[in-house]
Amino acid sequence: MTSSHSQPPLSDDTTVVEADPRADDAPPEATVPDDQGLQPVKLLIGVVGVAFTLWAMLNLFLAFAYYPEWFFNSKILMGALGLVVGVGGAAVLFYFINVAVEALPRRLEHGLIPYAFLLPGFSLIGLMLLYPTLQTIHYSFANADSTAYVGLQNYVDLFGSGAFWSAVINNLLWIAIVPALTVAIGVVVAVLADKLSAGGEKWAKSFIFLPMAISFVAASAIWLTQVYAYQAPGRPQTGMLNAILTAFGGQPQNWLSIDTGRLNSLLLMVILVWLQTGLAMVLLSAAIKGVPEDTIEAARIDGATEWQIFWKVVIPQIKGTIITVFITVLILVMKVFDIVYVLTNGRANTDVIANQFFNQLFARGQAGLASALVVILLIAVIPVLIYQVKQFREQEAMR
Amino acid sequence: MSTTTANDRDTRVTAEKIRGSGRMKDGRKRSPVSMVVMFLLALLWTVPTIGLLVTSLRTRDAAATSGWWEALWAGGWTTENYSRVFEQADMGNAFINGVLVAVPATIIPIMFAAFAAYAFTFMDFRGKDVLFISIVAVMVVPIQVAFAPLLDIFGPRGLDIAGQYLAVWVLHTGFGMPLCIYVLRNYMASLPFSVVESARIDGCSNFQIFWKLIAPMAMPAMAAFATLQFLWVWNDLLIAKLFLSNENTTVIVKLQQLLGTQGQGAELLxxxxxxxxxLPMLVFFTLQNLLVRGMTSGAVKG
Known part of the structure; x- marks a missing residue:
């Protein structure tokens, strides 16, 4: 990863910092010094600036929560101030960080400035993701309100419960079906769209892309009311699936409670595929357009059929994108929650790990069991994580 | 010999087709199969949403006794559902909450991530590889791992900010940070390094180089990430449900509550x-081109 765009060696650097007359070891006449050494006043300004900015930001933000009356209880004012203070405060913070580090002797400055720029972002990641992850692993060995250790009891309880294994099976089904189906439909759509006229392609793609803007909850509402709706036999059916079924003389079904062959889980998966196909299509379509025309032309001259060209020429060249889309959807599917939670909340054998986690933590107040569930989820994503890192390293090597 | 005849036949066929209507303006063959299939797929992808729109404009009785496709002749049109959902389900307030949660939570992470991305792209330092790879790894971690401990920190036992916008801003800023750093860094890596080098020689500080040169040039990537993050924050159920009090909660949580009380409020749903x-559709269609360009230029390889 030592890339071509790396910084020149320290000694080559000729950055000119305005001479500060107060700096004790700055030469009196304003020649351009190679290294100014420590500039205590500038350093002080920087450090005090950083501290004050942090202090002011924190206090103002906390004031939104503790003393809303200071802001006339106006949510809009607080939202606007939050935006201004968040963005402006961050800019001022980085300005003072830069001032403080620049005040250091040249060698130290160059060593420190990258870390100084990384520090705020990484602190947030540390505070919001790394620390809680460790704490969750810790909680998974503790009781329901995290007050005493129970050893491996939470894991023993989980592995002994039928509900847990049912959820695992569902998760495995989601993982096996949704990413593959999304990619397959995405490829088909991308290939077919490529054969349309420019205008037709644009319109067709817009329609398929549209659900990407829809939330899981709204999509669930759409499919529940428009497609899977069930009315008692004899009444007019308002769901499309039952309307079609009864038109052909069938009995209306309450789709989301049929767990034969996990049909209801499959119907929930359809919603996610519907939502994600647009993303797959956009990425794959760009990849297909990037396939060099002459490779296809060459295959054609050699007498390959369109079918052969597709499988032997196009697919190998878009394999990278196919894998990217697959992994993106896979990561999403492993923690699928919203659709299951709002439509069945795990009833009729549709439960998944993330939904079980939510119910254990909030409906039942079982922090220990909930944490154990997340730890299992975390372990399950490790192979994906390793793959992503490997993939990234290869990509960087090619840069 | 045989090849020549085949070629001859081929050109003849092509010439005929050009004269006929089997070709598009740009000379490619028209493909009836793809036209039909794409039309059907586009229809399939749109029909449920159209059904929702039609149903939302019909009375409760009409919607319960006839399918939305019968609305043209079965009638029962009304706009009352919309006025009632604003009154009864407090949608207006929830809509404002949604905006006030989503806008800061979209823009604040960009500010922090941009500096980190700048450091990753234009500076050399020890541990650069390891730190960036940790970003790639963290992007995969399910956010559920953070909830139990963060509920403690933000809850009454800790900072006591759970229920407020602040808690959700902070959470989305933290959770969005890895992807944002990743997207911006990938984009910045495609910018000409010589620009930064010559600015350094001219004596600009890193802060100035970032602010005057790199930030404006990285605008497309920032906008692409902002679109994604806005959609994600606006559409999020989990974080809003856990960390916002009922009066500060978003449209999506209200919608989930309506789904829960199916019986009485089917027409409000x-x-x-x-x-x-x-709103997300509006944002999406305005910034669609930008988003697509951002995603397909390798900005989101997630």
Whole structure:
């Protein structure tokens, strides 16, 4: 990863910092010094600036929560101030960080400035993701309100419960079906769209892309009311699936409670595929357009059929994108929650790990069991994580 | 010999087709199969949403006794569902909450991530590889791992900010940070390094180089990430449900509550669902080109 765009060696650097007359070891006449050494006043300004900015930001933000009356209880004012203070405060913070580090002797400055720029972002990641992850692993060995250790009891309880294994099976089904189906439909759509006229392609793609803007909850509402709706036999059916079924003389079904062959889980998966196909299509379509025309032309001259060209020429060249889309959807599917939670909340054998986690933590107040569930989820994503890192390293090597 | 005849036949066929209507303006063959299949797929992808819109404009009785496709002749049109969902389900307030949660939570992470991305792209330092790879790894971690401990920190036992916008801003800023750093760094890596080098020689500080040169040039990537993050924050159920009090909560949580009380509010549900989709769709279609360009230029390889 030592890339071509790396910084020149320290000694080559000729950055000119305005001479500060107060700096004790700055030469009196304003020649351009190679290294100014420590500039205590500038350093002080920087450090005090950083501290004050942090202090002011924190206090103002906390004031939104503790003393809303200071802001006339106006949510809009607080939202606007939050935006201004968040963005402006961050800019001022980085300005003072830069001032403080620049005040250091040249060698130290160059060593420190990258870390100084990384520090705020990484602190947030540390505070919001790394620390809680460790704490969750810790909680998974503790009781329901995290007050005493129970050893491996939470894991023993989980592995002994039928509900847990049912959820695992569902998760495995989601993982096996949704990413593959999304990619397959995405490829088909991308290939077919490529054969349309420019205008037709644009319109067709817009329609398929549209659900990407829809939330899981709204999509669930759409499919529940428009497609899977069930009315008692004899009444007019308002769901499309039952309307079609009864038109052909069938009995209306309450789709989301049929767990034969996990049909209801499959119907929930359809919603996610519907939502994600647009993303797959956009990425794959760009990849297909990037396939060099002459490779296809060459295959054609050699007498390959369109079918052969597709499988032997196009697919190998878009394999990278196919894998990217697959992994993106896979990561999403492993923690699928919203659709299951709002439509069945795990009833009729549709439960998944993330939904079980939510119910254990909030409906039942079982922090220990909930944490154990997340730890299992975390372990399950490790192979994906390793793959992503490997993939990234290869990509960087090619840069 | 045989090849020549084949070629001859081929050109003849092509010439005929050009004269006929089997070709598009740009000379490619028209493909009836793809036209039909794409039309059907586009229809399939749109029909449920159209059904929702139609149903949301019908009375409760009409919607319960006839399918939305019968609305043209079965009638029962009304706009009352929309006014009622604003009154009864407090949608107006929830809509404002949604905006006030989503806008800061979209823009604040960009500010922090941009500096980190700048450091990753234009500076050399020890541990650069390891730190960036940790970003790639953290992007995969399910956010559920953070909830139990963060509920403690933000809850009454800790900072006591759970329920407020602040808690959600901070959470989304933290959770969005890895992807944002990743997207911006990938984009910045494609910018000409010589620009930064010559600015350094001219004596600009890193802060100035970032602010005057790199930030403006990285605008497309920032906008692409902002679109994604806005959709994600606006459409999020989990974090809003856990960390916002009922009076500060978003449209999506209200919609989930409507789904929970199916019996009485079926007609409000469809109207509520449509309201929740209006803003993200607007944002999406305005910034669609930008988003697509950002995603396909390798910005999101996630």
């Amino acid at each position: 469809t109207a509520g669902a449509f309201i929740s989709m209006v």
